[in-house]
Amino acid sequence: MAPRPIRIAGASGSASDRRHAMAAFAKAHPQDPVDVIISDYMSEANMVTAAARKMDAATAGQSYSDSNPLSLTAPAFEASFLEALEPALEDLAKHKIKVAVNAGASDTEGLYNIVCDMIKKKGLTIPVAWISGDEVMPAVQAALKNGKSQFKNIYTGEKLSDWTFEPIYAQAYLGGLGIAEAFAQGAQIVIAGRVSDASPVIGSAFWYHGWQRSQLHELANAFVAGHLIECSNYVTGGNFSGFRALETAGWDDIGYPVAEISSDGSVVITKQKNSGGAVTVDTCSSQLVYEIQGPYYYNSDVTAVLEGLWFEQLGKDRVALRGVKGLPPPPTTKVGLTARGGWQAEAYYFLTGLHIEDKARMLEAQLRKGLAPYSDRFTTLSFGVLGSAAPDADNQNAATTTFRIFVQAKTADDIAAKKFLRPIIDNIMQGYPGATFHLDFRQGIPKPYFEYYVTLLPQSDVQHTVHFGSQNTTVPPPPKTHTFAERQPSTDSPSISVDxxxxxxxxxxxxxxxxxxxxxxxxxxxxxxxxxxxxxxxxxxxxxxxxxxxxxxxxxxxxxxxxxxxxxxxxxxxxxxxxxxxxxxxxxxxxxxxxxxxxxxxxxxxxxxxxxxxxxxxxxxxxxx
Structure with missing residues (x-):
């Protein structure tokens, strides 16, 4: 008899998600049981800031306890995970619910140590493992030195040697089999750094069902299931173009998803009992098309073929995934390189009522002239109107738009207040009718920004390792891979043409x-x-x-x-x-x-x-x- 499906809960979709879901899932276990809670915290936004914080910490020697999580000297892991984990620990221990997260960012071991200390202080027994191998700057440098790779940017096509920025950090996207190995060894909580968003689900299903790496159909379905729930509320009604129909279902507190994955790879998406939002064919379709790049969806463990996919509504808040096919993974994995890009600032004016376009043209002409003595040092200078004024508006706010001025430069001095913010403010008296600038000048003060370069690294160059107790276990690269075309298939016109x-x-x-x-x-x-x-x-x-x-x-x-x-x-x-x-x-x-x-x-x-x-x-x- 086949084992029952594993039930995997998606409790966070980003570092800015609400914090209560992990504790809610753990507390509700007797009435709404789950086997694993996964949380996704990584994005290309906080990956680069975590990398910069790690590089800064190497010289600053600052610890977590004296850091502000919003500052660049904060810890190089995602501290918001601790806010979600701490209130859930007692129920996690009581019900033996497993947890897999990628909150380690650029300091997975540091987060592991804090979690272990938190558990110890509560007098609980919860075995914790952590995953390494995603930090790959040495492997990139070695491949550059011996000419093994030119590390072409997968978006722009440029070679790394032509990039005008100096990389300070490189992080690879790992698959889910390290998480599976950690669970198999007895870990209850697994903390990873940059595993792919869906990898915690892949790893959980692989462990629970005892799959083999050759079971590509099952892995591909788990991969897509992971994609569906890794953004938490996005599959239950968040960020959904049909949101107006969800008001009666409760859109003020949208619930979190659960993926039920059977041993044959069958997937059903549902959600927390008695929660807002909905799971429908359309909410699942909405999350499915989010962030994919073409008919082939790549992961370090498997490639999912999406073009024949569809969803079937089985009942209220229960949707089945159909039509996914599996192929071997590519021999490479994605790598993100972080570099310090320079400095940026922005400022705002408000335009109200009539002739918005003409007011904007006047303001831009004046500001360009005022900034001209300094703008040869700017790498970016842009002007734009945000929004439009409602005609015959019955209140002033509805008749108002925002004019944004944005600048970037190599150094902070190039856009210091006297060279950017001051000329913008000083323009007020010669401005358009009603000229008004935003009085909060903080965004006009230079702040650092980062450049991000995405390339590929052979999986064989990655040292994917599980650390549990005194044991370190290497996860080998996939035994069978497939090299795909550099560009995915594209059709200019419909496959079936109709007038x-x-x-x-x-x-x-x-x-x-x-x-x-x-x-x-x-x-x-x-x-x-x-x-x-x-x-x-x-x-x-x-x-x-x-x-x-x-x-x-x-x-x-x-x-x-x-x-x-x-x-x-x-x-x-x-x-x-x-x-x-x-x-x-x-x-x-x-x-x-x-x-x-x-x-x-x-x-x-x-x-x-x-x-x-x-x-x-x-x-x-x-x-x-």
């Missing part, structure tokens, strides 16, 4: 009237997936959203003069009724250095849904989103 006029009369409305979408960031790339609810709508959608059409909808965001240039790739998720796009280099160097306010690429989808297109009236007569 759009055959859908009958149309009305010009926002695309999001009937189309869901979700977008996210991966380095400088942004992805965006669109999907609909009915088969005939999908025939229309896949014929409407060609690469040429999406470029048109991007409007001025599709900047053909930007370097590296923006490129668009497209593939169809036919069973999901979806079309997915990858916008290469849309995000201007990525979250840690971009000049955009949409630094995570999450609002690209909402921008594109707001664009007007001709939608068949017969579709509009159905329920709208």
């Amino acid at each position: 759009l006029e055959k859908f009958g009369p149309t009305e010009r409305v926002p695309l999001g009237t009937i189309v869901h979408a979700r977008s996210g960031d991966k380095g400088s790339d942004c992805n965006c997936g669109f999907w609909v609810r009915h088969a005939d709508e999908y025939t229309w959608l896949r014929n409407l959203l060609t690469i040429d059409k999406i470029k048109q909808l991007l409007g001025k965001e599709y900047n053909t003069t930007r370097k590296p240039k923006i490129e668009v790739e497209r593939f169809e998720l036919y069973n999901l009724k979806g079309v997915h796009f990858l916008f290469r280099n849309l995000l201007d160097r990525g979250v840690t250095s971009t000049s955009s306010v949409d630094f995570l690429g999450k609002n690209t989808a909402e921008f594109l849904r707001s664009r007007h297109v001709d939608v068949p009236v017969k579709f509009l007569n159905r329920s709208r989103l």
Whole structure:
């Protein structure tokens, strides 16, 4: 008889997630049991700041106890994990619930020591293991020295030797089998650094079911299940374009997800009992298309083939994953290199009422002249209007927009207050009618920013190691791999072509009237997936959203003069009724250095849904989103 499915709870999706979920899952175990609680804390934003903190700590000698978690001298692990763990410990010990997290960031051993001390002070017995091997700067340096690799940037195509910044840290994305090994040895809590977001789920399922590395179908399904729950509330109604329908389900306290994974790889997504939000085909579709890059989804343990995937609603808040296929993993793993980029600052004016565009042009012309004596030292200077003024607004706030001035430079002195903030403030008296600047000048003071370079390293060069008790166990690289093409398959046009006029009369409305979408960031790339609810709508959608059409909808965001240039790739998720796009280099160097306010690429989808297109009236007569 096959064992029951493992139940894996997703209790955190980022360092800025709410802190209560781990304790809530542990306390509710008698009524709503889970076997493993996983939490994801890492992103390309806090990876680089943790790396910088580790490098700073090497000379500052500062300890966790005298650090502010928000400062650059704070610990190089994710301290927010401790806030989530501490109130859960008694129930975790009582119910023997396992925990796997990637909160170690750049100091996994340091976090391990603090967790062990916390458990000891509470008089509990909870075995803890930690994972190393993700810190790979020596391996990168060795490969550069012997000419083994040029470490080409997977986003821009440039070689590391041509990068104008000096790397200070390199971190590889590890798979989940170290976590599986730690559980098998008896660990109850496993603390990792930069394992991939889905790796704690892969490792948990691998351990529980006793899988082998050759079971690619099972691993691929666990991988996708991990992707679905690693962002916590994103699969239960958070960041969901159909959010308005969730108000009656409780959108003020959206619940956290649970993945049930069977020994044959079957996956069902559900959520905490008696919690807000929902688990539906659409909420699962929303998270599925988040941050993928094409039909192949890579992990150090397996490659999941997504194009034939779909979801099936089994009942209230229960959705089955279908159609995933598994292939061997690539021989390489992703590596992120951190460098100190320089310094940046920003300032704001408010524009109200009429002639917003003209006011913005006047202000920009004045500020460019005022900054001219210093701007030759700027590496970036941008101006932009955020939002639009509502016509005939019945309150002043609704008639007001924000004008943002953003600057970057190599040194803090290049954008010191007298060279950036002061000329901006001094412009007030000659300004546009109603000229008003933001009185909080703190963002106008230079602060450091970081550059992030993403490349690939052979998995055989990674020393993936489990540390448990006095034992150190090496996790070998996958025995079988597959080398994939550098670029994923892309189709400019629909696989089945239909004349759009055959859908009958149309009305010009926002695309999001009937189309869901979700977008996210991966380095400088942004992805965006669109999907609909009915088969005939999908025939229309896949014929409407060609690469040429999406470029048109991007409007001025599709900047053909930007370097590296923006490129668009497209593939169809036919069973999901979806079309997915990858916008290469849309995000201007990525979250840690971009000049955009949409630094995570999450609002690209909402921008594109707001664009007007001709939608068949017969579709509009159905329920709208």
